[in-house]
Amino acid sequence: MSKTKPGSTATVERLPKPRPGRRAFLGGVALGGVAAFTGARGARGASRTEIAFASAKFFGKETVAQVVGMYNASQSRVHVTYIELPPPSASTEVHQLLVQQLARQSGSPDVFTQDVIWIAEFAGAGWALPLDQEFGADVRKQYFPGVIQACTWGGKLTALPWFIDSGMLYYRTDLLGSAAVPETWDELVALAQAAEKSGRARFGFLWQGKQAEVLVCDLVEFVASNGGAILGPDGRTVMIDDDKSVQAVQFMRDTIDRYKISPQDVLSWDEEPSRRPFTGGQAMFLRNWSYVYTIAQDPKASSVVGKVGVAPLPHFPGGRSAACLGGYQYGVNASTKNRDAAIDFVRWMSSPATQLHFATELGLAPTRPDVFDDPKLAQSQPFMQKLKPVFLGATPRPVTPKYAQVTLVLQSSVSRALADGNVKQALSGAKERIAAIVAS
Amino acid sequence: MTRPAAIGDTLRRAAPSLAAVRRRRADWAPLLLLLPTTISLGSVSVYPILDGLWLSLHNTTLATREDRFVGWLNYRLLATDPDFWSAWRHTLEFTAISTLAETAIGLGMALLLVERFTGRGLVRAAMLIPWAMPTVVTSKMFGWLFDGQNGLVNWVLRSLHLIGGNIDWYGSPNTALGTIIFVDVWKTTPFMALLLLAGLQTIPHSLHEAARIDGAGAWQTFWHVRLPMLVPILLIAAMFRALDAFRIFDLVYVLTGGGPADSTEVLSTLTYKTLFSALEFGYGSALSTAMFATEALIALCFGVLIVRGMRRQGR
Numbered sequence: 047m048s049k050t051k052p053g054s055t056a057t058v059e060r061l062p063k064p065r066p067g068r069r070a071f072l073g074g075v076a077l078g079g080v081a082a083f084t085g086a087r088g089a090r091g092a093s094r095t096e097i098a099f100a101s102a103k104f105f106g107k108e109t110v111a112q113v114v115g116m117y118n119a120s121q122s123r124v125h126v127t128y129i130e131l132p133p134p135s136a137s138t139e140v141h142q143l144l145v146q147q148l149a150r151q152s153g154s155p156d157v158f159t160q161d162v163i164w165i166a167e168f169a170g171a172g173w174a175l176p177l178d179q180e181f182g183a184d185v186r187k188q189y190f191p192g193v194i195q196a197c198t199w200g201g202k203l204t205a206l207p208w209f210i211d212s213g214m215l216y217y218r219t220d221l222l223g224s225a226a227v228p229e230t231w232d233e234l235v236a237l238a239q240a241a242e243k244s245g246r247a248r249f250g251f252l253w254q255g256k257q258a259e260v261l262v263c264d265l266v267e268f269v270a271s272n273g274g275a276i277l278g279p280d281g282r283t284v285m286i287d288d289d290k291s292v293q294a295v296q297f298m299r300d301t302i303d304r305y306k307i308s309p310q311d312v313l314s315w316d317e318e319p320s321r322r323p324f325t326g327g328q329a330m331f332l333r334n335w336s337y338v339y340t341i342a343q344d345p346k347a348s349s350v351v352g353k354v355g356v357a358p359l360p361h362f363p364g365g366r367s368a369a370c371l372g373g374y375q376y377g378v379n380a381s382t383k384n385r386d387a388a389i390d391f392v393r394w395m396s397s398p399a400t401q402l403h404f405a406t407e408l409g410l411a412p413t414r415p416d417v418f419d420d421p422k423l424a425q426s427q428p429f430m431q432k433l434k435p436v437f438l439g440a441t442p443r444p445v446t447p448k449y450a451q452v453t454l455v456l457q458s459s460v461s462r463a464l465a466d467g468n469v470k471q472a473l474s475g476a477k478e479r480i481a482a483i484v485a486s
Numbered sequence: 487m488t489r490p491a492a493i494g495d496t497l498r499r500a501a502p503s504l505a506a507v508r509r510r511r512a513d514w515a516p517l518l519l520l521l522p523t524t525i526s527l528g529s530v531s532v533y534p535i536l537d538g539l540w541l542s543l544h545n546t547t548l549a550t551r552e553d554r555f556v557g558w559l560n561y562r563l564l565a566t567d568p569d570f571w572s573a574w575r576h577t578l579e580f581t582a583i584s585t586l587a588e589t590a591i592g593l594g595m596a597l598l599l600v601e602r603f604t605g606r607g608l609v610r611a612a613m614l615i616p617w618a619m620p621t622v623v624t625s626k627m628f629g630w631l632f633d634g635q636n637g638l639v640n641w642v643l644r645s646l647h648l649i650g651g652n653i654d655w656y657g658s659p660n661t662a663l664g665t666i667i668f669v670d671v672w673k674t675t676p677f678m679a680l681l682l683l684a685g686l687q688t689i690p691h692s693l694h695e696a697a698r699i700d701g702a703g704a705w706q707t708f709w710h711v712r713l714p715m716l717v718p719i720l721l722i723a724a725m726f727r728a729l730d731a732f733r734i735f736d737l738v739y740v741l742t743g744g745g746p747a748d749s750t751e752v753l754s755t756l757t758y759k760t761l762f763s764a765l766e767f768g769y770g771s772a773l774s775t776a777m778f779a780t781e782a783l784i785a786l787c788f789g790v791l792i793v794r795g796m797r798r799q800g801r
Contacts, residue, residue: 142762149548167765171549249635255657257745311634313746314657323635447549451764458569458748465659465747 100155106408169199170447207413212369250307270368271361277444542771560772592678625740659749685719725788
């Protein structure tokens, strides 16, 4: 018999306080999850049309995601979710990811960005929505004609212009001195050889000859500046082994072999490895895209700050300067379920105000000639204003839905021609294979 | 026959078949238990291979939305495609040279590291660094080292007066593949050394002592004692390496992209370009099936050698 101490309250046998069981815990988590989910949705308020926008990664002082955020904040009808793809330097990966999404034809992404060379391919595959109805002739007049031409396939506009880039000639103003900027390739050769001989430049002329897409860009510039072409305007006549084209490729080979103004290393160099010797002060002329100028003026990355000039590329006698057209453009998914929302978004992104914003904050040149004349652009990107004449001469790469296969053949054949010097033989082989591809 | 005995006989005669039935039912149980694993593994490894085979019998091209059954057409085109055969030759060249080099150098490294010396632990850890670095980082690093104009390798060779002028390592069709092989050997020899080191450590020390007592020198110990015992591990390691080397992709893709003049195009890069650049899924599947067939052949050859080696050792 237990004795209780006098004066103490009797201790009552209490059952242990029930601890929250496992079931209660899981139930709480589930409820919390549901609440969070519905709560988040509720916070967005009234139903906005949700669309997805997949874009290659670009950045400058701002990112594409921030521009998309501007659109979302500017109106309450549409909400855009931004899907970031790899940067354009990894363009095969961007292409692969886009194709994987578009081939499923599930409606996502509603809006996407396409490199200029994929427009015909996506249009031919039926993945891009024709935009002629929403963007009539009066709208199309507001853009550069070369870009609109590149955005059209089969007579239908399947892409809306975003930004433009093209190849251009960079030169050292200090090495050029009082001489005129070369307008023909022969003038460039003479100046480059003189600079090399005097020892002021280690390399006369740098360009990109690596067996990659950039080789086709360089090829287009040389060939078109001689009045030649790779593919005829009908998209079926192969002209790569015509005399003018053969001459142009022979000149490419001669810069290494005969004139010795380019090192053989250009055959393994693409944009960055060829840019570095130039901004390191070792070369006199460089063919490259517009991004080089900003780097050349950055004292942390360049030894030639303030000594770099830009001009249209030279041409052959009787030809015209040709710049290879580059840049990404907008496309609307043909299977999109939110067509009006997608068109609204694309219209806003391609408007003059947004193009100006892209130009000043991300360094992406506008595709509207009027935006080039805006004083705000002159203030923040004076260099870009000077590029208008270069962009007006932009030449597209061969426009065909089979471009992906055509470019692989071109890369292989031209690389072979440049490596062993049998230009005519390599280009004839290319003509046969390309003819087989575009005929089927 | 007494009735109980008859019953007993009948029961005994029935007993074996009852046991057999119970045995057969028991045989099913483990198979049923393995079924979920088999299905999940099969669906991610066997099914894609069979699907690829099926796809290779069509002319599926994403960009033109073609998708017809064409039978063996893709394989007939493959047999006459010069790009395929040159990529096949480059891949075999790469596999053979890199596997041989890595096995030889790896064996040398393993022989050094099996001996006792101060700092052996540190050296063993340090030797793994090339293999542990991500391949993309290695590619970029060697891209700069072997740069034709401003690379370190050219500068060192010129300073030692071993070459007269700069060599264009990646831009010349003669040297590009060799440079890539060099980079791969640098990267993967530690892996081989590790495997061979493990093999060397299984050789009983008593054999060395016996050889030494018999008056054998270092080379004789190696040639007559260590090497014969090492043969199975050597073959297995070489087989691993050869099958991996055959599938080389990232080094080539980052360093040269297949150029110049297709001189470094290997089967993986060709298949990637065909599948994801040109979007020819039918032809690309035929390419990958051809790769699969060649790799199966290589594995078979090694397998035969390994089995023979093991039989000779009496295992």
